[in-house]
Amino acid sequence: MKLIGSVTSPYVRKVRVVMAEKKLDFTLVLENVWAPETTIQAVNPLGKIPCLVMEDGSTLYDSRVIVEYLDTLTPVCKLLPTIKRERTEVKVWEALADGVIDAAITVFLERRERPPEQQSAKWIERQMGKVHAGLRVMSDKLGESPHCMGVHYTLADVAVGCTLGWLALRFPEIDWRGEYPNLARLFDKLSERASFRDTVPFAA
CATH class of the missing domain: 1.20.1050.10 (Glutathione S-transferase Yfyf (Class Pi); Chain A, domain 2)
Structure with a gap:
C-alpha cells in the first residue's frame, strides 16, 4: 500500500499512527497539495490528503474512512470496539x-x-x-x-x-x-x- 500525504498533516499522522499500531507495511509518498505541480487529483478528486492507494490500484480517502478500513486488516491492536x-x-x-x-x-x-x-x-x-x-x-x-x-x-x-x-x-x-x-x-x-x-x- 501507498499512503499519499505530508509529514505535517494531523489527518495523515492519524493514519500513520494506526498503520504503525497495526504493524502494516506501506510506503509514504510525500505530496504538497498546495503546489502548482501537485497530482493529488489523479487519486483523489477532492484534492486532499491522506489518500491510501491499495495493491490493486483502488483508492481510499478521508482519514476516518481509511483508519476504519485499516482496523479490519489485522487483529493486532484493535482500535475500534465491536460493541x-x-x-x-x-x-x-x-x-x-x-x-x-x-x-x-x-x-x-x-x-x-x-x-x-x-x-x-x-x-x-x-x-x-x-x-x-x-x-x-x-x-x-x-x-x-x-x-x-x-x-x-x-x-x-x-x-x-x-x-x-x-x-x-x-x-x-x-x-x-x-x-x-x-x-x-x-x-x-x-x-x-x-x-x-x-x-x-x-x-x-
Whole structure:
C-alpha cells in the first residue's frame, strides 16, 4: 500500500499512527497539495490528503474512512470496539478531534494565505471558538480516565493525540497544557508510544 500525504498533516499522522499500531507495511509518498505541480487529483478528486492507494490500484480517502478500513486488516491492536455503542462513542471522539483541527486549519490558512487587511477577524473568532469549545469538551469527557474510553487504548486516543500534537506545532499560543492538565497527561502518555514518536509533525 501507498499512503499519499505530508509529514505535517494531523489527518495523515492519524493514519500513520494506526498503520504503525497495526504493524502494516506501506510506503509514504510525500505530496504538497498546495503546489502548482501537485497530482493529488489523479487519486483523489477532492484534492486532499491522506489518500491510501491499495495493491490493486483502488483508492481510499478521508482519514476516518481509511483508519476504519485499516482496523479490519489485522487483529493486532484493535482500535475500534465491536460493541456498537462503544464503537459509536469512539467515532464521536474522532469527529470531535477532527472538528477541532478542521476549525484550526481554517484559521491557519486564513492567516497564511490572506494579507492582514483581508483577513476576517469575525471568521477567525468563530473558528477559534470551535477550537476552544472542542478542547473543553475533550477535557470534560476524558476526566481522570487514563484513556478516552476509560482503560482501553483506542482510535479515540489516536485522534486526540494527533490533534493536540498539531495544535502544539501550529498554535503554540493556545495553552491547552495549562488549561487542561488531563489532556496534557494523556498526550505525554501517548507520546511515549513508538507510533507517536516516529510521526512527530514538523513545520514544512
